[in-house]
Amino acid sequence: MSPPPSTSARFELFASTAPGLESMAAGELKALGVRGRQEIGGVAFSGGLDRIYNANLWLRTASRIVARLGRFHASTFYELERRSKKLPWVDFLPEAGSIEVRVTCRKSKLYHSDAVAERVLSVIGRMAPPGIELRVADDHQESNENEDEKSGGSTQLFVVRIVHDECEISADTSGELLHRRGYRTEIAKAPLRETLAAAMVLASGWRPNEPIIDPMCGSGAIPIEAALFARRIAPGANRRFQFMNWPNFDAGLWKEIIDGARSGAIDARLDIRGSDRDAGAISSATRNAERAGVVADIRFAVSSLSGSIAELADVPDGEGWILTNPPYGIRVGERGDLRDLYATLGANLRNKQGWRLGVLTTDRALAGQMRLPLRSRFDSRNGGIPVSFLVCEKPNVKEARTTGHDAQRRETGKGRVRAD
Numbered sequence: 464m465s466p467p468p469s470t471s472a473r474f475e476l477f478a479s480t481a482p483g484l485e486s487m488a489a490g491e492l493k494a495l496g497v498r499g500r501q502e503i504g505g506v507a508f509s510g511g512l513d514r515i516y517n518a519n520l521w522l523r524t525a526s527r528i529v530a531r532l533g534r535f536h537a538s539t540f541y542e543l544e545r546r547s548k549k550l551p552w553v554d555f556l557p558e559a560g561s562i563e564v565r566v567t568c569r570k571s572k573l574y575h576s577d578a579v580a581e582r583v584l585s586v587i588g589r590m591a592p593p594g595i596e597l598r599v600a601d602d603h604q605e606s607n608e609n610e611d612e613k614s615g616g617s618t619q620l621f622v623v624r625i626v627h628d629e630c631e632i633s634a635d636t637s638g639e640l641l642h643r644r645g646y647r648t649e650i651a652k653a654p655l656r657e658t659l660a661a662a663m664v665l666a667s668g669w670r671p672n673e674p675i676i677d678p679m680c681g682s683g684a685i686p687i688e689a690a691l692f693a694r695r696i697a698p699g700a701n702r703r704f705q706f707m708n709w710p711n712f713d714a715g716l717w718k719e720i721i722d723g724a725r726s727g728a729i730d731a732r733l734d735i736r737g738s739d740r741d742a743g744a745i746s747s748a749t750r751n752a753e754r755a756g757v758v759a760d761i762r763f764a765v766s767s768l769s770g771s772i773a774e775l776a777d778v779p780d781g782e783g784w785i786l787t788n789p790p791y792g793i794r795v796g797e798r799g800d801l802r803d804l805y806a807t808l809g810a811n812l813r814n815k816q817g818w819r820l821g822v823l824t825t826d827r828a829l830a831g832q833m834r835l836p837l838r839s840r841f842d843s844r845n846g847g848i849p850v851s852f853l854v855c856e857k858p859n860v861k862e863a864r865t866t867g868h869d870a871q872r873r874e875t876g877k878g879r880v881r882a883d
Contacts, residue, residue, distance in 0.1 A: 560617030675781030683748030782817025809833025
C-alpha cells in the first residue's frame with residue numbers, strides 16, 4: 464500500500480457541471496478560496512487532498528470532481544500502453560469492488576473507444592488487487608441514476624479522452640454523481656436534479672431573509688436546496704465519496720473537514736414553502752426534508768397553484784421569490800393544459816407586485832403565456848432535455864403585458880416531457 468500523501472501534494476482537478484452552470488461552480492469554488500478556470504463543461508482548478516475533499520463536500524452545482532492523472536500524445540496502441548504504465552494508478556485503486564474505464568475518441572488515429580478501454584484496463588489490471596472486476600463503462604452511464612448500485616460495491620471510474628491524438632486520463636473522486644445528496648430517496652414522476660435546483664436558488668439572487676415558495680414542488684428539491692443553502696449545510700455532508708476508497712485516503716483530514724462543516728451550520732428563521740396538488744408528492748417531500756435535516760425550516764402543503772399563491776397574502780412585507788419547475792408536456796392534449804397553467808401563474812404573480820419569479824422551462828413560447836418580462840439566467844439540460852431558467856424581477860403590469868405578447872410572437876417550439 465502506498466503511504467498517505469502529504470496534504471501539500473498537488474492535483475490537477477476538474478469540477479464537471481451540466482452545461483450552463485460553469486460560472487456558478489466557479490463562484491462556489493471562489494467562495495472556498497479556490498481560483499478556478501472556466502472551461503466548457505466545468506471548472507479547472509488545482510490543489511491538494513483538502514481541495515478534493517472540500518469540493519466534493521461543498522459544491523452544490525457540480526456533477527463530479529475528477530483528478531487528472533496525466534496527459535500525453537498517443538497515436539498508436541503501443542504508445543498508449545507505454546505512457547499509461549507511468550501513471551500513478553495504485554493511488555486510486557480500491558481494495559474491493561470494480562474498476563471502469565470510459566473512453567471518448569475524437570479526430571484521432573485511435574478512434575475505437577472499446578479497444579482503447581481494453582488496453583487501458585490491461586495496464587490497470589497488472590496493478591489492481593485480486594478479485595477486482597474490470598469493465599468498460601456504459602457510454603450512457605453518466606446519465607444513469609443507478610450507476611453505482613449496479614456494481615454492488617465501490618466502483619472507481621477512470622475517464623480517457625483522446626482528441627487530436629492527445630490523451631488525457633482522469634480518476635473520478637466523487638463516486639455517485641454529486642446531485643445524489645443522499646436525502647432524496649423518494650422522487651416524483653419527473654424529478655428535478657438537486658444540482659439544477661441549487662443553481663436556480665443561486666442564480667435567482669434569493670437571500671435567506673426573503674420568503675420563497677415552490678408552488679409545484681414535487682418531491683421538494685427546490686425548497687430543500689434553498690434551506691440547505693440558507694443554513695450553510697454542506698450538500699455532501701451525509702454521503703460517501705469515491706476518494707474514501709483510495710488506499711491513500713486521509714481519514715484524519717476528512718474528519719477535520721467534515722466536523723468543521725457540521726459545526727458551521729447555522730440556525731436561521733426562514734420562510735420557505737413548498738406546495739403541490741399531489742398529496743403523495745408532499746408526503747415524499749416532507750420525508751426527504753427530514754432526511755436532509757431541514758424539515759423544520761420548510762412549510763409543505765397540499766394546494767393548487769392558485770391556492771398556494773393566494774396564501775402568500777400572510778407574508779408581512781408582501782414580497783419574496785416564487786421558484787418553480789413546471790411540467791414540460793408533449794403528449795396530445797397536454798400543451799393546452801400547460802398554456803393554462805403558465806397563464807394562471809402569470810396572472811397570479813401580476814397581482815403580487817412585490818414578488819419575483821424564477822421558472823425552469825423547456826419552451827419560451829409557453830413561458831410567454833405568463834405575459835411577464837422574463838430574462839434568461841442560464842440554459843442547461845435536465846435529464847437530457849434542454850431547459851432555460853427565466854427570471855422576472857418585480858413586474859410592471861403594463862410592461863409585462865407587452866413583453867408577454869412580444870414573446871408569444873417571437874417564440875416557437877414544441878413542449879417536451881421530462882425524462883429523468
